Amino acid sequence: MRTYFVGGFLGSGKTTSIAGACRILMDSGKRVAVVTNDQGKLQVDGLFMRASGLSSVEVGGGCFCCRYDDFDAKLAGLVERESPDAVFAESVGSCADIVATVVRPFEAFRARYGTRSVFTVMADSRLLLARLSGRRLPFSEDVVYIFDRQLEEAELIGLNKRDLLKPGELEALEELADRAWPGKRRLAMSGSTAEGAASWLAALESASPEAGRPALEIDYQRYGSGERELAWLDERLLFEDSGGLSSDGSRCRDAILAFVERLALGFLDAGLAIGHLKLQVSSPGGFERKIGLGSGDFLEDGKDPPAGANEKTGAAKAGAGAAALAAFLGAQLPPFTCRRAEVSLNARVQCPPEELAALAAAAAAVARGMSGITVREEDRSVFRPGFPEPTHRMA
Ligand SMILES: Nc1nc2c(ncn2[C@@H]2O[C@H](COP(=O)(O)OP(=O)(O)O)[C@@H](O)[C@H]2O)c(=O)[nH]1
Ligand SMILES: [Mg+2]
Structure with a gap:
């Protein structure tokens, strides 16, 4: 072995x-x-x-x-x-x-x-x-x-x-x-x-x-x-399409994408450096797909990120590039139909945990506002990693 x-x-x-x-x-x-x-x-x-x-x-x-x-x-x-x-x-x-x-x-x-x-x-x-x-990385x-x-x-x-x-x-x-x-x-x-x-x-x-x-x-x-400057957010989101016969089954996918776009734009608009944002999407028919993004996806070509209170990332690009972001995310979630989908979310972002939680709640609210869609959030956990205290250290 x-x-x-x-x-x-x-x-x-x-x-x-x-x-x-x-x-x-x-x-x-x-x-x-x-x-x-x-x-x-x-x-x-x-x-x-x-x-x-x-x-x-x-x-x-x-x-x-x-x-x-x-x-x-x-x-x-x-x-x-x-x-x-x-x-x-x-x-x-x-x-x-x-x-x-x-x-x-x-x-x-x-x-x-x-x-x-x-x-x-x-x-x-x-x-x-x-x-x-x-060049300066977007992190502290x-x-x-x-x-x-x-x-x-x-x-x-x-x-x-x-x-x-x-x-x-x-x-x-x-x-x-x-x-x-x-x-x-x-x-x-x-x-x-x-x-x-x-x-x-x-x-x-x-x-x-x-x-x-x-x-x-x-x-x-x-x-x-450094670890304590990062916030962790984990949660499960249950998306349900209650649209009955008027729905062709594509609304859950639309709502998931609306959620993750809003979340990513929330980070970028606030100038936050994204360690990673990843979601595993599953629906009962056996559909499984992972969506991911991180700061490397927003580095401005050859330029330093604009300086700011929180080492701002490519916020300017996000303003101009919301459509590009939507295309980047959409390409990771091929069309599928379902009435229910479960999303497991891991976000690691440089910001206070409360800010991360508020941005996730705002993104869920956007998806919840979509016609025929309900979104339930479960098992939310938001925290900063504890101070590293290794069990062993063999120099
Ligand atoms: N284009 C491209 N994307 C990659 C590659 N490796 C990973 N990714 C994407 O980068 C993101 C983070 O990858 P992941 O393996 O989860 O990174 P980890 O956090 O280091 O385990 C995901 O969205 C992946 O699909 C690669 O070689 N090329
Ligand atoms: Mg990994």
Whole structure:
């Protein structure tokens, strides 16, 4: 058995890349499983993995490092039940210092689960290019500190979403990455097109090149305060079309899109940096689809985001580009018909939790105002992540 640890910032494409790699392994007859992780309990990633036919378990309520015993127990249960050939462990996107707090304890206590492999950190290539080019990311300094520290401890950086780079940008990014981290392994890839997935798997199979390297230097005060600048919102929304015979069954989809558009525009109009916004949409006929977006989707080409109280993102673009946003979201939810649909929502945004909750409520109200539609919100949970206190730290 092999265990593959994957980290990286919110929305960098960890889940998508892992699902793609799992499909390749399964096609070659391997048994695979995934452990997902989040500060919250309702995990779109876990739902997405299962909707994609992958076996997965969730560690919730904190990151792997702070809930190491839970991670260990969940992993052990998975191994017992399924005897997988490979397990991917995806850490939450606001977590750093994973080698010292998760990978090394795992090697020390679970050697029988096989040698661990290269620790991959995924990056949204557009955000990383902006960062390494000296452009300002939309997040606060302490959140960017987490982004930087995550990449620093990578043994392999996945230059993900390469399909979204413009001609010439990949070469520029590779050069900048080599300058920033001489000798560090990197791989251009695309989780959604599976480009590079086979090379990633080959790299994962190779031994860790950096075992014995000193642990990451990290200031837990800055890391903790970066995490506390982010707000988490999880909830389930039940959309119902009560339109009777006058409805052709398309209203739930329209209402879901109206909800997510309003929510995303709410973030952009308020100048908030989006870690990620993701929704898993399910309807009783077995329809399953994930919708996602993050700050990388709103970076102004080659320009710094306008400065502001909250490191404003592409708010100006949102004003001009509401139609583009609607098209971007609509393309992720192909037409389907139903009377009822369930939406699981995870939003991670740099703002106070109350602001995030108010924006979500306003977006739900827009959908609720649509003719023939009712929207019920359930299991809402809004919070800031707690201060990171790893169970183990092996320097
Ligand atoms: N175009 C493109 N989109 C991607 C790629 N990888 C992930 N995404 C999208 O980026 C969003 C975040 O991806 P996800 O895998 O959930 O990121 P995670 O938060 O790091 O696990 C989702 O909407 C994905 O569909 C990629 O390589 N190319
Ligand atoms: Mg994920």
